[in-house]
Amino acid sequence: MKIFISADMEGVTGVVHRDQLMPEGKTYERARKLMTEDVNAVITGALREEPAAEFVVCDGHGVMRNLILEDLHEAAQLVIGPASPANKPLCQSQGCDETFDVAFFTGYHTRAGTENGLLSHTWVGSAITNIRVNGEIVGETALNAAVVGHWGIPVALVSGAHELEAEARATIPEGFVFVGTKQTYGFTAALCLPPAKTHKLLNEGAAEAVRRFKQGKLKAHKPKLPVTIGVEFHRREMAAKAAEVAGIEREDERSIAAKAETMKQAAEQAWKAVCRAQEEEPGWLK
Numbered sequence: 001m002k003i004f005i006s007a008d009m010e011g012v013t014g015v016v017h018r019d020q021l022m023p024e025g026k027t028y029e030r031a032r033k034l035m036t037e038d039v040n041a042v043i044t045g046a047l048r049e050e051p052a053a054e055f056v057v058c059d060g061h062g063v064m065r066n067l068i069l070e071d072l073h074e075a076a077q078l079v080i081g082p083a084s085p086a087n088k089p090l091c092q093s094q095g096c097d098e099t100f101d102v103a104f105f106t107g108y109h110t111r112a113g114t115e116n117g118l119l120s121h122t123w124v125g126s127a128i129t130n131i132r133v134n135g136e137i138v139g140e141t142a143l144n145a146a147v148v149g150h151w152g153i154p155v156a157l158v159s160g161a162h163e164l165e166a167e168a169r170a171t172i173p174e175g176f177v178f179v180g181t182k183q184t185y186g187f188t189a190a191l192c193l194p195p196a197k198t199h200k201l202l203n204e205g206a207a208e209a210v211r212r213f214k215q216g217k218l219k220a221h222k223p224k225l226p227v228t229i230g231v232e233f234h235r236r237e238m239a240a241k242a243a244e245v246a247g248i249e250r251e252d253e254r255s256i257a258a259k260a261e262t263m264k265q266a267a268e269q270a271w272k273a274v275c276r277a278q279e280e281e282p283g284w285l286k
C-alpha cells in the first residue's frame with residue numbers, strides 16, 4: 001500500500017501565528033518539529049493497520065523545507081524544495097502519481113475569506129482573494145483532493161483546526177477521517193491540544209483511515225471535466241501578469257482562468273499563473 005501525504009503547517013499541533021510559519025520567526029524551529037511529529041503520528045498509525053505501507057510526504061508549506069528529514073519516520077520519503085513551477089508544478093501535491101492508494105492531508109487550514117478562520121488563506125495569502133473550481137469557491141483541501149483525484153486517489157484523512165472539518169466535509173466526498181488539533185478563536189489564536197494528545201488522535205485517525213480505505217468506503221474527488229480553475233487576485237496588476245502565461249484567460253479585472261482537459265493540467269497552469277502574478281518573486285519561491 002502506498003500513501004501520499006501532503007503536509008501543510010497552519011493546522012499543525014500548537015501552530016497559531018505567523019511567527020511560527022517562516023524561518024525568520026523566533027518560534028519557527030519549534031513549529032517545524034511539531035509539524036514533523038504530526039506527520040510521524042499519522043505514519044505510525046497507518047503502519048499499525050498496514051505494516052508494509054510506503055509513504056511519500058510532500059512538504060507543502062511556504063519555503064517547503066520545513067519538515068525535519070532526520071526526524072522523519074523511515075517508512076517515508078520526503079519531497080523537499082520550493083514550489084516554483086519548474087520545480088514542483090503540482091505544488092502541495094508534488095510527488096503524487098497513479099501508484100498511490102490513498103492521500104492524507106495534515107496540518108491543513110481553512111480557505112481565504114473564512115470568517116475568523118485560523119491563518120486562513122488559499123495558496124498565497126498576499127495575492128489571492130478566492131480560488132474556484134468549476135465556479136465553486138474552494139480551499140486547499142478541495143483543490144488538492146481534486147489533484148490527487150486525477151489519479152482516482154481518495155483522501156482518507158484530513159487534520160487541522162476543528163473549523164476545517166466543515167469546509168472539508170462540504171467540498172470533498174464523505175468517508176474520510178478528520179482529526180482536529182485545536183479550537184479556533186480567531187486568525188491568530190486557538191485553544192490547542194498538546195502533542196501528547198494530538199499524536200494519539202492522529203495515530204488513531206490514520207489507522208481508522210486505512211481501515212476505511214480497505215472497506216471500500218472512500219471515493220476520489222473528481223470535479224467535472226474539462227475543468228476550470230478560476231483565480232481571483234487582490235489586485236488588477238496581479239491578474240494582468242498572470243494572464244501572460246500561455247493558455248491562461250483573463251476573466252475580468254482581477255480574475256483569470258485555467259481551463260484544461262484534466263485537473264492535473266489545470267492545477268499546473270493555475271499555479272504557474274499565480275507564481276507569475278507576484279511581481280517580485282517571494283523569498284520562499286527562490
Ligand SMILES: [Zn+2]
Nearest residue numbers: 008109123140
Ligand atoms: Zn496552505
